[in-house]
Amino acid sequence: MHDIQPAAARRPEYVLPEAPPAAAGEVQRELSPWEKFWGNALARRLVVLAVLAIAWESYSRVVQNPLLFPTFTDTCVAFWRGMASGELPQRIANSLGVLAMGYGIGLAVAALLTTFAVTTRIGTDFLSTATAMLNPLPAIALLPLALLWFGLGTPSTLVVLLHSVIWPVALNTHSGFLSVSDTLRMAGQNYGLRGVRFIVLILVPAAFPSILTGMKIGWAFAWRTLIAAELVFGSNGGGGGLGWYIFENRNQMETANVFAGLLAVIIIGLLVESLVFRTVENATVRKWGMQR
Amino acid sequence: MHDIQPAAARRPEYVLPEAPPAAAGEVQRELSPWEKFWGNALARRLVVLAVLAIAWESYSRVVQNPLLFPTFTDTCVAFWRGMASGELPQRIANSLGVLAMGYGIGLAVAALLTTFAVTTRIGTDFLSTATAMLNPLPAIALLPLALLWFGLGTPSTLVVLLHSVIWPVALNTHSGFLSVSDTLRMAGQNYGLRGVRFIVLILVPAAFPSILTGMKIGWAFAWRTLIAAELVFGSNGGGGGLGWYIFENRNQMETANVFAGLLAVIIIGLLVESLVFRTVENATVRKWGMQR
Amino acid sequence: MQRDLPAAATPLLQVQGVTLQYRTGRHLVTATQRVSFEVHRGDRFVLLGPSGCGKSTLLKAVGGFMAPVEGQIRLDGREVRGAGPDRMMVFQEFDQLLPWKTVRQNVMFPLLASRRVARAEAAARAVKYIAKVGLDQFADLHPHMLSGGMKQRVAIARAMAMEPAMLLMDEPYAALDALTRRKMQRELLRLWDDTRFTALFVTHSIEEAIIVGTRILVLSPHPGRVRAELDSVTEGPGSPGFGALQARIEEMLFAPGQAAQEPVHA
Amino acid sequence: MQRDLPAAATPLLQVQGVTLQYRTGRHLVTATQRVSFEVHRGDRFVLLGPSGCGKSTLLKAVGGFMAPVEGQIRLDGREVRGAGPDRMMVFQEFDQLLPWKTVRQNVMFPLLASRRVARAEAAARAVKYIAKVGLDQFADLHPHMLSGGMKQRVAIARAMAMEPAMLLMDEPYAALDALTRRKMQRELLRLWDDTRFTALFVTHSIEEAIIVGTRILVLSPHPGRVRAELDSVTEGPGSPGFGALQARIEEMLFAPGQAAQEPVHA
């Protein structure tokens, strides 16, 4: 039918002697300074931030309505004053305390729900039904119940916070669990892992990219909700949190302070993203090759 | 060192004649009626719903505070009245209109952002920085800008809605994209797919479980935010939506109507989950074996 | 050398009229149909058959990951109801390693997870078996940094390190080059000499089946049914007995008219 | 029959002193070191080497999925800068099929995505090549319902259906049983007779290398360097020329003291 080596005759065969690998080490192309700069994620992020800040500054200068939309510099000054006076740090601390508690409990409840959902069939149905029903409900729907159960104060705020954290985390975690490949599942079962150990040792790390995303979303919505809840609930007893700081200043029309409060939210968001989530990502899903 | 067949002598070898497969068809164990019932997801879901309804009813009877927490039956009656009078359907229609628009635009913007993020490095940085900064911001931070740009009315509500939809969808989509395996990526590139075609034909289906989760979360938070925005913005022009209905009835202390409005949210949530998301899931990720 | 095997009255594994099916949405795929065989203690039992005939599925059923729709699988007389560390499985897929663990941790994981041995012992065994599969240099890498064949070798090391009573291996050497493959085969036989485990081994190489197996089950194409159950030979490749058996199996598998010796190049 | 090949002056593919590295976090893994070879038009060029020596990595670099840190890869005289449908790749991994498409759609997809042919022609080709790999019955299933070997066959059908100028195949037959494997090899050679594509073929079976290849590149263990480049033989397996070449390569690959003929069973 056909011949094997049509053009082979032209080429000589050769055999090289066995040799240890050349001391290869690291071969690297030289990068131009621009490539070096651009290759640095931090540098690129700072560029993004600078562009956003400049956009803010220039737009606010165009609008010329400091009561509605103060300039970036005014906001920074207000932020600095608030920090220097110790008021802003105090408010931030108050809010972060509640936030951390709500977020922590929310993650725990979400973990319970998804554990229940992956171990029993009724749990799956409960989770998907409850999520479909409750997730779209606005916080005000929960307030009467929260007030009934816990009265005023932090516990009621926590209920509202939980409502923001649980569903996105549970949805992402559960969907991540469902996406774990059959091979990995079987490997886990093969070692005799069952129930919670199976979830913790196999499903959780295997679904970690999804879980992280859920945690990011839950975190952001916890913040949003906390600020909104503090606006509604006001301060009960203690000095009040960042939401209350924003509300008070809004009422006093100290718009620069309002934006300073929001700037605090932004800065905390950036810090948490870059210090917590990014570090976790680098130490887990990136290192494991589960995400690029 | 060792022998091949230590116990082989005991067993005879045998060769069977080649035969066509027996008309196997479907072999199936008979299920007990209970197993049949329990095997039906719809039945299980209805049980879950019934349990929740009974819990509501009995707790509200214990609490005995119809102004704060009406019974399930009262709420159903109020819901029925609202539906019959045509008021509730009208409000629902108003809200759903805005919701659909906001959700649609939100998905589109999220798609743009993630496209930008996977095609360019600066896009990645922009997306993660912007998400970290903006996602935790409460809606009130956007209102001044929205008012400046669009004045009162639907467009401003849309801005707030978008803020709820874009980030979770973009986060989930992007994380899904990053998790697509290198082999699939290379396969796609191999066929000469680049840019948007690569995203649409390879990344989107490959990341579909994540995208669906993001869409579910975005949908739920769009609802929440719409109700809240209608509460804050009130009604401008038209009759107002479901959120305004809830607010009005709250002012009138028609708590049963308030809960009827919330019940409408719940019912729509369940319908969307079971008719839209579940159908999509079954026709995609389940069928493709990407999720169990 | 040891001829004194525990000559138990009942076979270790009894597969009796087992039909295995996959149901996904509208589709119903029958993987195997009424397959019966028995594996005795100390057997190295090979499943041989064409691609898609249900070898992996059978192995999964024995592993306890899947229940038969018809028939029974008994281990030690008791029906198999679930997976467990008494039957270590090496899967066919490359993604069976835990991506979040290094090679070493992957090998140690089953030992620790099943609470078989203490951490120190697990670490020692990991070192030993990673060396056996020739991956000492790569012990601290994560699986995504390994080549296909290296991943499979880690999976083999992981299963062998458990020193289980029963080893289920699904084409473990398919991704390996001739040299590495031969080395692995030798390691397996050496381990068998030491611990006399029972192995159920899937392969698509007739030569490998004869080298590794003591007993060979030949399956027909999709849906898999038993064609024959044969004894292997003791002689090495190249010997007349080996060649004869190889020819016999080839004839059995290759449909008539498609003789094995048909020259590939016209 | 055709002896009149396009005897182009420059080789189709030139790999010149190519070093390939993976960098992940702290780790830097050198996969191949200063590898050079040339593939002429119509060659069936085989890469042969031990597990982990960088065969897949080399293929990925030729496919344009990876850039060398040292050296150059030239296709038709131009440096390879990216992937494209002129070089169809069959990957080693089982997850290379698009899970959201059926077998048929998977085979049609590259044809449509690369805008090579119209839909009707794509459908016709899909039918033809799915039949060639013996999966007619399974054309409308999704990949997750296939066995490992079946998935690889779909990938082979998908690549062959493109009828590309250059075919890059990474251990395509590793998961196949002897019969299917031989059938696939025959199909490949038949297709080559028809279209005279150029193939770069990774295998770990010396026998397969000689059967399928016209020219064989032997690589040393990790990190991969060139050991030898040999011509294949025309005779079929069993012939003296075939045996001699096989022995020669085995000797080259198997380190001294580990002679190929060392009996496996003591």
Next chain:
Amino acid sequence: ETQEVRVAEQFGLVYLPLTVMRDRKLLEKRAAEAGLKDLQVKWSRFSGSAQMTDAILSGSLDFASGAYANFSVLWDKTHGAVKGVTQVGIGPVWLMSVDPRIKSIKDYGPKDRIALPAVKVSTQALILQMQAARDFGLDSYARLDANTVAMGHPDAVAMLSSGKTEVKSHFSAPPYQAMELKNGAHKVLDSYDVFGGPHGSSIVFAPVKFHDANPKTFKAFVQAYNDAIELINTRPAEAAEIYKRTSNDKESIEEIVRQLKDPQVVSFKMEPLNLTKISDFMYATKRLQAKPARWQDVFFPELQDYVKE
């Protein structure tokens, strides 16, 4: 002159003139008389004063309505770029309690909670502070702030009626205070006592820029508003019908008419009444930088025509 005027309405009997204006299209009529044919009036409703302020600042709204206290801050911060148009309803707000122990604000211990619409900044909170300043001295005006909690009126009514929660007092507003009185709560503080007589608390306000650019429209608004008050005062039954229809109130027409005729509930007059006491107090407690000496400083001169000395 603008083609479209955007007005914000609010809930409650206090804002009835605006409701009547809308329902009877009084503004359109007055505008037509002034030669402004086809003036479009766009009515909107807000639930929060901050949003209304934003709307005014962003130029999305021409006439806003709300608490004088909020307006004062806006006036102060904008250095008078926003001014009052007219006062809306006059009526008392009562601090109600179901705790028999509590007779006056001096009886509040650290654990007793008072619900009000917004802590520190609502009119109710200011009135409470004014009384505290009187009872405990100006420096201690904020003493009771720690007792207050923010809660919507409906929720507060529900809390009081349940009687089981820690919230046993509510600084209320019509019509909720009458409801609570009926349910067995007692009055702890009457704002009329704090102000030394009837007082307004909410007003309609508008940007000076709008006033200057649209003098005819502005004048038409003031006239229409006056027309609305006249309608209410002369034909209360008709006004009650409008109110019931537009607000879905459950009360009977007779009851609403009774409330409209009862100065202890609500009465209407455009001339600001005791409003400056609020801004004086806010100035004294450093929440305003400037203090209007007379109400004329913060209202548009058009209002002068409707002052019946």
